[in-house]
Amino acid sequence: MSSQAPVTNRPLVIAAVMASMAMVALEATIVSTAMPQIVTQLGGLRLYSWVFSLFLLTQTAMTVVFGKLADLYGRKPVILAGIAVFLLGSVLAGFAWSMPAMIVFRLLQGAGAGAILPVTLTIVGDLYPAHERGKVQGYLASVWAVSAVLGPMAGSLIIGKLSWAWIFWINLPIGVLAALGFVAFLHEQPVRKRPAIDAAGAAYFTVAVAALMMVLTDAGAAGAGRLAVEIAVLGASLLLFVRQERRAADPMISFRLWGHRPVLACNGATLFSGMALMGLTTFLPMYVQVAMDRTPVVAGFALTMMMVGWPAGATISSRTFHRIGLRRLLIGGSLFLPAGALVFALLTPGSSPALAGLGSLVMGFGMGIQSVCSLVLIQEIVPLADRGSATASNLFARNLGNTLGAALLGAVQNFGMHHAAGLGVVSTEQLRQVLDGAGRHLAGSAPVREALHHSLHVTFLAMLVIALGAIAAMLLLPGIEIARRQEVPAE
Structure with missing residues (x-):
């Protein structure tokens, strides 16, 4: 007696995709609204911009890494891992006791966001043919538009009525529901080959992106010595990255x-x-x-x-x-x-x-x-x-x-x-x-x-x-x- 393989429910998967994207989109506007109040309690005003810049840095570097991992291991395990990392960072950020701790936990959130955005869009590409996919991506664009309006309002309301920790903890119900949606309704063929992970390429690429963004951020503001060190790290990591990708069997970045x-x-x-x-x-x-x-x-x-x-x-x-x-x-x-x-x-x-x-x-x-x-x-x-x-x-x-x-x-x-x-x-x-x-x-x-x-x-x-x-x-x-x-x- 043959058992029929479970079938992906596209509308409910798209609902999970939209919930995942809303979590990341809302986080950006809510945090920017609440950070002035947060920094007055935690101190460390000089680190204020790092809360945002290091989140973007980690997200940018991890986007390419998780995109490749989704090709190697499948979309479902990678999106679930991304949601888990993002929620872990959110929970810990709500318990942050200082600005350095907040920055570390925001790095975790950035890594999770670096998985959520590319993998969800890839899932849409897998489930819908081109002539249908555009309409779905129009729905996804509306998520960002609504989040841009609701985020500041929600941030102001939370700061006024609740502890600032709920700025981050509000992600928990959204993320859990999204994860349950992927677990229950997204079904894909298991990966049968044993993938070769280009860990060295991923590491060199992450260092190069981090150095590049630090150079761009510090140009004209930092001292000459610090800028020279950042440029040297950028050049060295790029050379090592190109060398690694040319000899890797399955490179992290395919030239x-x-x-x-x-x-x-x-x-x-x-x-x-x-x-x-x-x-x-x-x-x-x-x-x-x-x-x-x-x-x-x-x-x-x-x-x-x-x-x-x-x-x-x-x-x-x-x-x-x-x-x-x-x-x-x-x-x-x-x-x-x-x-x-x-x-x-x-x-x-x-x-x-x-x-x-x-x-x-x-x-x-x-x-x-x-x-x-x-x-x-x-x-x-x-x-x-x-x-x-x-x-x-x-x-x-x-x-x-x-x-x-x-x-x-x-x-x-x-x-x-x-x-x-x-x-x-x-x-x-x-x-x-x-x-x-x-x-x-x-x-x-x-x-x-x-x-x-x-x-x-x-x-x-x-x-x-x-x-x-x-x-x-x-x-x-x-x-x-x-x-x-x-x-x-x-x-």
């Missing part, structure tokens, strides 16, 4: 895969859009609040329009790419990035905040198109055994773009502040007072606001150039026909 022209073009455009995204989220609220002299609520509204455009672009592209074609849609979608950046470059202190919101909406729309179509294309043109690695490479490009954008555009903004024609040098204390609102209506605040307008104008021009780079990368994309997959997993 053949990453150098494949369609993958390279999509990841290059994703890197540029990640840089532009960091410029938008970092500097647009500052411009609206200070240069335009508007309230934080108005600045938040202008930025939130991006989170309206992103799921809209993702949803529209998901429903049309099989008719229009991925290459046409990717090139057309990338045109929205410089269009939005041009709106920012044309802003003046007398402009309406609605104009800033329009630029944010347009850029978000283009990013939504690009993110969905790039992921669908990359997942479809690689073998199933490489899909996890390919998906992770795209997420890595976006994270690296965020870090590069923060470093590059921050340097441009600082240069503009110190070289505003005829306005003199603005001190850090003057800028802080105006940004905090304490000195906004003082007589000396007008020159500071004018200097900030000039510096951000230059920054927005740099962002426009970066957005044009996304178009250039997309033009390298060859024409590719995505065939409909015949075998669709049964529900």
